[in-house]
Amino acid sequence: MAVDQQLPQSSVKLPDNLSAQLKKENPGAGEYRIGPLDELEVSVFQVPDLSKTAQVSATGQISMPLIGAVEAGGKTVPELEAHIASKLSEKYLQSPQVTVFITEYNSQRVTVDGAVIKPGVYPLSGPTTLLQTVAVAGGLNSVADPQSILVFRTVGDQRSAAKFDLSAIRDGKAPDPTLQGGDVIVVDTSGIRTIWGGVKEVIPVVGVFTWLL
Structure with a gap:
C-alpha cells in the first residue's frame, strides 16, 4: 500500500548539515524514469x-x-x-x-542510514516497502528505536519527511509504505538525542509526509 502523500501545512527547519546531506542524496522522485543500468x-x-x-x-x-x-x-x-x-x-x-x-530496476536507489546493521545505498527492484528495505539493510541494531523511522523524500524541489513505527507495521497495525527512488531512510536510536530527533518531534502525524524548509 502506498504512503498517504497528502502533506500537512506544518513545516520544519532542518539543521544546515542535514539539509545539505539530503539535498545531495535525494535527487527527487515521482513517476518512474528509466535510468542507466535498468x-x-x-x-x-x-x-x-x-x-x-x-x-x-x-x-x-x-x-x-x-x-x-x-x-x-x-x-x-x-x-x-x-x-x-x-x-x-x-x-x-x-x-x-x-x-x-x-x-x-537498477538506476533507482534508496539510502538507509542510522541504527541498522548494514547502512548503505540499495537499489529498488520494483515496488519495495520500508519493512523490506530495513530487512535488506540487515535489520535494526541493538540501539535502534523501532518507533522512530524517518523517511525523507523530495517531490520536485520540495523536501518532505514522514515518521513510521516499524513495530506497528510488523504487527499489521499500520501500512507498510512503498518507497520511491531517492528516498533516505533514517533509523533513530533509543534515548539518544541526534540531529534527526528534532525532525521527528515536529512531524505531527505518523505515516504522513510533512514539508521541510
Whole structure:
C-alpha cells in the first residue's frame, strides 16, 4: 500500500548539515524514469525479430534492431514505447505496437542510514516497502528505536519527511509504505538525542509526509 502523500501545512527547519546531506542524496522522485543500468524487455507485436532484452547504457541508450541507438534514459515506459514506435514507423513498419517492460530496476536507489546493521545505498527492484528495505539493510541494531523511522523524500524541489513505527507495521497495525527512488531512510536510536530527533518531534502525524524548509 502506498504512503498517504497528502502533506500537512506544518513545516520544519532542518539543521544546515542535514539539509545539505539530503539535498545531495535525494535527487527527487515521482513517476518512474528509466535510468542507466535498468534492464528492459522490448517487444514489437508480431515481429519477434525486433524484440529484445536490453540494458540501458551509462549514457542512457539502448540498441535496437533496424533503428540502432535509442535514447531511453529519462523517459517513462509509455514515452519510450511511443518513441520506439515512432522510429520504426518512419521507414520500416506501419503502426507498430511496442511494449516495454522493466525487468530490473537498477538506476533507482534508496539510502538507509542510522541504527541498522548494514547502512548503505540499495537499489529498488520494483515496488519495495520500508519493512523490506530495513530487512535488506540487515535489520535494526541493538540501539535502534523501532518507533522512530524517518523517511525523507523530495517531490520536485520540495523536501518532505514522514515518521513510521516499524513495530506497528510488523504487527499489521499500520501500512507498510512503498518507497520511491531517492528516498533516505533514517533509523533513530533509543534515548539518544541526534540531529534527526528534532525532525521527528515536529512531524505531527505518523505515516504522513510533512514539508521541510
